[in-house]
Amino acid sequence: MTISHLLSARAARNVHVVRATRSAKLSAVVLAAAAAVLAALPFLVFSTVTDTLINLFVLIALASMWNLLAGFGGLVSVGQQAYIGIGAYSLVALADLGVQPYLAVPLAALTCAVFALPTSWLAFRLRGDYFAVGTWVIAEVYRLLVVRVDSLGGASGKSLSGLSGIDATLRGALTYWIALALALATIAGCYLLLRGRLGLSLMAVRDEETAAASAGIDVRRAKLLVYLVSAAGCGAAGGVITLSSLSVNPDSIFSVQWSAYMIFIVVIGGIGFIEGPLIGALIFFALQQLLADFGSWYLVLLGVVGIVAALRLPRGLWGLVPGPSLFPIGYLVRRSDGPA
Amino acid sequence: MAPLLRLDGVAKSFGQVVVARDLSLSVEPGEALGIVGPNGAGKSSLFAMISGDLRPDGGTVWLDGRDVTGAAPHARTRAGIGRTFQVPRPFGHLTVFENVLVCAHQGAGLRGRQAQAHAMGVLERVGLAELANTPAGRLALLQRKRLEVARAVGTGPRLLLLDEVAGGLTEPEVAELVAVVRELHAGGLGVVWIEHVVHALVKTVGRMICLAGGDVVADGEPLRVLADQRVRELYLGAGPEAGAEEGS
Structure with a gap:
């Protein structure tokens, strides 16, 4: 197009666009080193430590998926436990069919994406608060359906088969590595997704849906994609939870508590930042460990922290951190006209 | 050659309020069309029907000879319609x-x-x-x-829809904006511009229509449309932005 050429030629001369700053590259190296140390832990520490860390990795993965959905896609769901549950049950069912449970984790993710597609037709008819409540209802419906299936253990749940042949220490280490890989994959996945053209469209949709459509964005498709990715991520997390607990119980795996955790973590960590779920999960995990002996006071304190964070820190803890992002997804324009 | 944009018998009403009554108009490639009319004349609704945000009750919208009446807003943007919002979003x-x-x-x-x-x-x-x-x-x-x-x-875009972009701006700012639109238009872009700041329109567009009650009241050369008796009456006898002709 002539106008486009006319305009671009004028601008291209003295402008360049930067994506990643030097400090961001440094932080990537630090993160990679941290991941390497974490990967070596099963050789260095007792399995009680690594077993606890599995919990942290699952929380990071779940919170990242919720942040992607709500913080970048603008889809505030209270029903992602639907996919945690479906993922967990898929793993159990696949193991029953003879699939190696560790290899069944990605298949559980895929199964969730398949379930998420028709579910989205229903959920996307609702907006805002109604979407939130609707997703919760959908999760409950999935729980009620699962409970009706006798081969899945009904209301009492089912234990995971196919791992009895593996030594307990090795099993713990394998589960740990898979949980670590899941946490890293969700963070890297969010980063790569958001850094691309699709990520920019998503953020535009989140900020202004009508204007996004006028910008040429297929709003429905963008939302659907982020919904499917989030479902798959939560499904994989559900699979890892089951690998770790070796059984699945419908009431706990489909519990709305998972959504409460995800929201809490993302809100205190910083919604709309890739770093948010990471920081939030670390804090939540620390609180869990520190306050575990305080019984119901643990929940009270957690509630207080959540309320204070929501009131005082609308952008979460990461919102307080000045300086460049660890995961730069934006564009920085540098102009070199005038005396440099 | 098909017109860049063609509306054929487009109708839309919200209950008793008619915002488009069997509206037909066309914009040639590279043409600049101004739209004036009192508040509630159906100007913004007309835009929304061109951009796809509002589905007409009847009639057809053509872009480059293609029927886009059923196309979603994003598809129309990709097909070459670029729009602004009256209240920035x-x-x-x-x-x-x-x-x-x-x-x-x-x-x-x-x-x-x-x-x-x-x-x-x-x-x-x-x-x-x-x-x-x-x-x-x-x-x-x-x-x-x-x-x-x-x-x-x-x-x-090949067709630029401007919805009151000059509203609320100072005179020098309006002049700057007019220069921008004129240059874009000179580059071959078709423009449809709704504006209350009529002198900005007069400097830019080659043709003007006046909408009222969902009808085209006048259509033609800008100064002639502004001089039209019915158009002047719509603006309470004073004429839209009295003195615009002298000022331009």
């Missing part, structure tokens, strides 16, 4: 540059460096280049209006 958390870049990606179908250069070129043209890295949510009204134009142009 920036992507508040994105920078000014990113606001236009997303239009270059999704609307114009550009990628990588090409998209970036296009977005930057658009920003320079509308005078927002200095603010490229500013979050759009922090912009003042004038800058938001410019960003609306920048985003619409960023989609690489």
Whole structure:
């Protein structure tokens, strides 16, 4: 197009666009080193430590998926436990069919994406608060359906088969590595997704849906994609939870508590930042460990922290951190006209 | 050659209120059409039906000889319609540059460096280049209006729909905006411009229509439309922005 050429030629001369700053590259190296140390832990520490860390990795993965959905896609769901549950049950069912449970984790993710597609037709008819409540209802419906299936253990749940042949220490280490890989994959996945053209469209949709459509964005498709990715991520997390607990119980795996955790973590960590779920999960995990002996006071304190964070820190803890992002997804324009 | 835009018997009403009554009009490629009319005449609804945000009750909308009556807004943007919103709707958390870049990606179908250069070129043209890295949510009204134009142009349109972009601006700002639109128009872009600041229109468009009650009351050369008796009566006898002719 002539106008486009006319305009671009004028601008291209003295402008360049930067994506990643030097400090961001440094932080990537630090993160990679941290991941390497974490990967070596099963050789260095007792399995009680690594077993606890599995919990942290699952929380990071779940919170990242919720942040992607709500913080970048603008889809505030209270029903992602639907996919945690479906993922967990898929793993159990696949193991029953003879699939190696560790290899069944990605298949559980895929199964969730398949379930998420028709579910989205229903959920996307609702907006805002109604979407939130609707997703919760959908999760409950999935729980009620699962409970009706006798081969899945009904209301009492089912234990995971196919791992009895593996030594307990090795099993713990394998589960740990898979949980670590899941946490890293969700963070890297969010980063790569958001850094691309699709990520920019998503953020535009989140900020202004009508204007996004006028910008040429297929709003429905963008939302659907982020919904499917989030479902798959939560499904994989559900699979890892089951690998770790070796059984699945419908009431706990489909519990709305998972959504409460995800929201809490993302809100205190910083919604709309890739770093948010990471920081939030670390804090939540620390609180869990520190306050575990305080019984119901643990929940009270957690509630207080959540309320204070929501009131005082609308952008979460990461919102307080000045300086460049660890995961730069934006564009920085540098102009070199005038005396440099 | 098919007209760039053609509306054929378009009708729309909200209950008793008729915003379009069997409206037909066409815009040739590269033509600039101004639309005036009192508040509630159906101007913004007409835009919404062209851009796809509002589905007409009847009639057909053609773009380049293609029936787009059933097409979604994003599809129409990709087909070559770029629109601004009367009340600016920036992507508040994105920078000014990113606001236009997303239009270059999704609307114009550009990628990588090409998209970036296009977005930057658009920003320079509308005078927002200095603010490229500013979050759009922090912009003042004038800058938001410019960003609306920048985003619409960023989609690489053949037809630019401007909805009261001069409203609320000072005289020098209006003059600057007129210069921008004139240059875009000179580059071959078709323009349909709704505006209450009539003298800005007179300087830019080659043809003007006056809408009232969902009907085209007058259609033709701008000064002749403004001199039309019915148009003057619609503006309470004073004529739209009395003195516009002398001022231009």
